Amino acid sequence: MVVDVINAKLHENSYRLTGQRKAVLNVMLENKGRHLSAEEVLWEARKILPNIGIATVYRTLEKLASLEVLYKSMFEGNKYRYELAENEKHHHHHVLCLACGQISEVSGDLLHELESKLDDQGYKIIDHELKFYGYCPTCTRKQ
Amino acid sequence: MVVDVINAKLHENSYRLTGQRKAVLNVMLENKGRHLSAEEVLWEARKILPNIGIATVYRTLEKLASLEVLYKSMFEGNKYRYELAENEKHHHHHVLCLACGQISEVSGDLLHELESKLDDQGYKIIDHELKFYGYCPTCTRKQ
DNA sequence: ATAATTATGATAATGATTATCATTATATAG
DNA sequence: CTATATAATGATAATCATTATCATAATTAT
Numbered sequence: 209m210v211v212d213v214i215n216a217k218l219h220e221n222s223y224r225l226t227g228q229r230k231a232v233l234n235v236m237l238e239n240k241g242r243h244l245s246a247e248e249v250l251w252e253a254r255k256i257l258p259n260i261g262i263a264t265v266y267r268t269l270e271k272l273a274s275l276e277v278l279y280k281s282m283f284e285g286n287k288y289r290y291e292l293a294e295n296e297k298h299h300h301h302h303v304l305c306l307a308c309g310q311i312s313e314v315s316g317d318l319l320h321e322l323e324s325k326l327d328d329q330g331y332k333i334i335d336h337e338l339k340f341y342g343y344c345p346t347c348t349r350k351q
Numbered sequence: 352m353v354v355d356v357i358n359a360k361l362h363e364n365s366y367r368l369t370g371q372r373k374a375v376l377n378v379m380l381e382n383k384g385r386h387l388s389a390e391e392v393l394w395e396a397r398k399i400l401p402n403i404g405i406a407t408v409y410r411t412l413e414k415l416a417s418l419e420v421l422y423k424s425m426f427e428g429n430k431y432r433y434e435l436a437e438n439e440k441h442h443h444h445h446v447l448c449l450a451c452g453q454i455s456e457v458s459g460d461l462l463h464e465l466e467s468k469l470d471d472q473g474y475k476i477i478d479h480e481l482k483f484y485g486y487c488p489t490c491t492r493k494q
Numbered sequence: 495a496t497a498a499t500t501a502t503g504a505t506a507a508t509g510a511t512t513a514t515c516a517t518t519a520t521a522t523a524g
Numbered sequence: 525c526t527a528t529a530t531a532a533t534g535a536t537a538a539t540c541a542t543t544a545t546c547a548t549a550a551t552t553a554t
Binding site: 226259261263264 | 531534535536541542
Binding site for chain 4: 430
């Protein structure tokens with residue numbers, strides 16, 4: 209999702225883009241494809257705005273997630289992580305390496321069969337979340 | 352996993368089954384198919400042992416999960432939920448109703464294609480976790 | 495019977511997150 | 525342009541789920 213689309217979305221939701229919020233959003237834009245915790249976002253944002261508060265970062269991340277500019281998920285450690293939602297309604301999955309902790313994305317949906325099955329059972333599926341746990345190619349080779 | 356299998360597993364891990372631990376395990380056995388939070392387990396266990404402590408419940412749940420007697424996962428609300436692992440190594444998925452909050456299970460794996468794809472890319476997949484979000488048949492009909 | 499080890503329960507502590515509030519910044523009305 | 529209203533911020537208190545600590549109890553080993 210290019211910056212223009214994001215700005216349009218924020219505008220249509222009357223979301224004022226203050227300096228602090230821009231800083232948070234820029235951190236996420238500069239870290240496309242990465243999954244950052246709130247604290248990591250704080251440290252990055254403080255490089256731009258040394259006085260930005262943790263509460264502001266939390267509020268901003270939460271709001272951007274609710275506006276579907278960001279995805280909010282939890283991998284390990286009872287801590288939320290955020291990533292830029294680069295494609296509206298596109299769903300990718302994640303693979304987490306149990307050795308080095310790297311979080312990568314898996315393209316391809318392939319859940320149609322399961323969702324069809326649930327449709328058949330009367331469910332109305334809105335969203336899904338799929339995570340694989342294992343070892344990345346680098347750590348697989350090391351073993 | 353019948354009680355016998357569970358007891359065998361605990362025994363081979365030298366896990367002493369005290370009265371308190373039995374109470375927690377019984378709560379999980381009596382709630383097969385349900386996903387209980389630690390607090391819910393506490394309230395149920397207190398019907399059997401009124402003085403059981405929350406710390407004991409947490410310690411027991413954590414240990415049983417590590418022994419793969421229970422599954423530990425998180426659905427919503429930043430709180431872990433536990434369920435009886437009824438079939439060793441069997442992986443089912445979950446569907447969470449966004450209206451009533453009910454958590455149901457989805458049989459059928461169907462992730463082989465994605466896991467094959469990851470194998471091809473050099474990953475070694477150990478585990479996965481799949482959750483669907485939507486509306487259950489009852490709430491779907493109400494809408 | 496005694497000593498050592500394990501388990502328990504109460505509660506303090508931890509960490510992530512959210513609520514509160516005084517202050518600051520921005521938008522709107524006059 | 526000024527005054528007022530509203531929104532945002534940052535510091536910090538509060539919340540919540542979970543874990544750590546510790547004194548005591550229970551169990552096991554000698």
